[in-house]
Amino acid sequence: MPAVQNLQQKPARMSIVTFDQWCEAIDTSFLPLAYTRQTRGCFHSNVSYARFGACAVADMDVDAHRVAREPRHVAASDAGFFKIFWQISGQSRVAQRGNEASLEPGMWSIYDTAQPYSIEMPDRCRVLVLLVPQERAFGWRQAAASLGGRALRGEGAARIALSALGAMLHDTCSGHLLDYQGQMVLQDSVVSLVETALQGADTRPPALGDGADAAMARHLGEARMHRLAEFIDAQLHDPELSAQRLAAVLNVSRRTLYNLFRESGQTPHAYILSRRLRQAAVRLSGSADAGRSITEIAFALGFADAAHFSRVFHERFGMSPSQWRQQNAGGTRIALRH
Incomplete structure (x- = not known):
């Protein structure tokens, strides 16, 4: 796994039309994964991607496929990350540490990239993905161990974090980049918001x-x-x-x-x-x-x-x-x- 500083540095909007291009884009912008799909032919995805501080975030509108973080990827890692995955439209099936869940629009989940996980998107859907180095999110560690691969309700602090990241992505990809201080403020704010959401996470029926x-x-x-x-x-x-x-x-x-x-x-x-x-x-x-x-x-x-x-x-x-x-x-x- 590349160190976070080696991830793609420049903000970008990408329109992808082949599955190979998609795999390469994710490996470069986020983490190496194993990729599979049920159909052949064109593969369509529209992606907005940006970095802020030590974190990376992407808004993805993507065709059906499956990704997996396998033991071989974990063994080759030289750093640990947490990944937050918000479901905006469509549906995804997620799994980690024996937990499995179906994400509907408005829900989210957390993963520890130092552990195997999988995400399956049976149909076209839209998601927002945040990648944070674990040393930058000290307070997430215990929650990630128990909540990884579970469906969480996207309300309160989690929804505010999603809105802030969406606004930053729009501005950054339009050429209005945050300065260093602004990036640090956003990074600290998002980490704190997600930590608050994890502390109050409810995965059970009301x-x-x-x-x-x-x-x-x-x-x-x-x-x-x-x-x-x-x-x-x-x-x-x-x-x-x-x-x-x-x-x-x-x-x-x-x-x-x-x-x-x-x-x-x-x-x-x-x-x-x-x-x-x-x-x-x-x-x-x-x-x-x-x-x-x-x-x-x-x-x-x-x-x-x-x-x-x-x-x-x-x-x-x-x-x-x-x-x-x-x-x-x-x-x-x-x-x-x-």
């Missing part, structure tokens, strides 16, 4: 109630908090680690980030500080850092001021860093409060 939706939202929140903790622990040395930095790196909005932390009862700033203080207590107690000064340990954990570190450490543990080190130097461990 009569079954909304209990499963609430359970899914809680599960997604817990999984994302675990991944956030791992990321933060790896970046504690960075004094610039902040809510704004987390939102930018994880490609979520500040509102989404704060909502996630609110469920844990903390703000992003308080959570980062708590992880730094916990790690400081561990290092002050251990032999590996016995030769380092308290100030060196504080700076290594992202604290920019030794006095500030001493004050917040005392507030957290009820003693100064030096007292903590003295009381734990002989091997007597004091339980850390979470």
Whole structure:
């Protein structure tokens, strides 16, 4: 699979009249796939394609055929992507991870390109397809694992994302290109909108109630908090680690980030500080850092001021860093409060 930067760079409107041209266009603009069709002769497709940021999007009006992401394609991949597939007209049959569904107009689905999947279009139809590198859509990972190949309702945030992408495609293919900042804003907005839609995704009939939706939202929140903790622990040395930095790196909005932390009862700033203080207590107690000064340990954990570190450490543990080190130097461990 080509890296995302090697995909077709220029926006384009294409009218395709052979199946071979269609296969080549998809391999170049998106990802290598296996292609089959039931009939011979002309194959018609009209495509509008554009890039924004690290993402690619296309509006496709296409004849009947089937595509599949096979294990051989996955094995040859050097990067992971998420694909969002909106059904605008006609019908498609989708499958991934044992899930199978029929998409009607107004519905959508998500795929993980690191897993095999298939899409069958039995008749001519129109779809809009979005390709996003997985590192740009950190919050989608858990949802893609459970919802890949399932039919989702195209309402609310999903519909807004579709409208924004359609408008961008029209303007871009008409020669009105977004500048770099505009592309980044659109990319972050679409990623956040789709994440919101995935969190509220309902794949069941309305009569079954909304209990499963609430359970899914809680599960997604817990999984994302675990991944956030791992990321933060790896970046504690960075004094610039902040809510704004987390939102930018994880490609979520500040509102989404704060909502996630609110469920844990903390703000992003308080959570980062708590992880730094916990790690400081561990290092002050251990032999590996016995030769380092308290100030060196504080700076290594992202604290920019030794006095500030001493004050917040005392507030957290009820003693100064030096007292903590003295009381734990002989091997007597004091339980850390979470």
